[in-house]
Amino acid sequence: MLKWRAALLAGLLLLFAGAAQAVEPSEMLKDPALEARARAIGQALRCVVCQNQSIDDSSAEVARDMRRAVRERLTAGDSDRQVFDFMVARYGDYVLLRPPFKTGTLLLWLGTPLLLLVALAAILLRALRRRALAPTPPLSEEERERLRALLGR
Known part of the structure; x- marks a missing residue:
């Protein structure tokens, strides 16, 4: 205690x-x-x-x-x-x-938002590249039948 x-x-x-x-x-x-x-x-x-x-x-x-x-x-x-x-x-x-806020201090004010935008752009580009590099495989016949049943065709 x-x-x-x-x-x-x-x-x-x-x-x-x-x-x-x-x-x-x-x-x-x-x-x-x-x-x-x-x-x-x-x-x-x-x-x-x-x-x-x-x-x-x-x-x-x-x-x-x-x-x-x-x-x-x-x-x-x-x-x-x-x-x-x-x-x-x-x-x-x-x-x-x-x-x-003036030209001499522009980097102080805008540095963080610019860095955040660059980081978000890099993440987005990486996600898009990953998607493009790994195409989705075609549906199997069983998956097609299931999809038709769900869509009511």
Whole structure:
């Protein structure tokens, strides 16, 4: 019974471990409104090292530097748009977890649907080839009689 409880507790701890934020208390701003803005911006910016992790969720050194830059810009009076523009100017559209739809990011937006279409086309072609390579054998006399009986002829 004790082992079962320990396993359950360990599982619960592992389940909630992913929800931990990487923002350290020393990074937080004193003004709650500015901190809320910094958190919202941090959730929309990608860590350039961790790839599909926001800078708020990443514990990488570069993410810490990015969080610091966001908070410095907000403290200096920049709007959210100005902070995003600054980060894009510094790191490119890749830094946005939701990059804009334009020619430079076309592959990001259309890559998955195109890959899915290519895969479906390959599966369809293979099925058609298999059907063409294995023609159905002609019906036996017994099968023809049964078919005539089913069709009522």
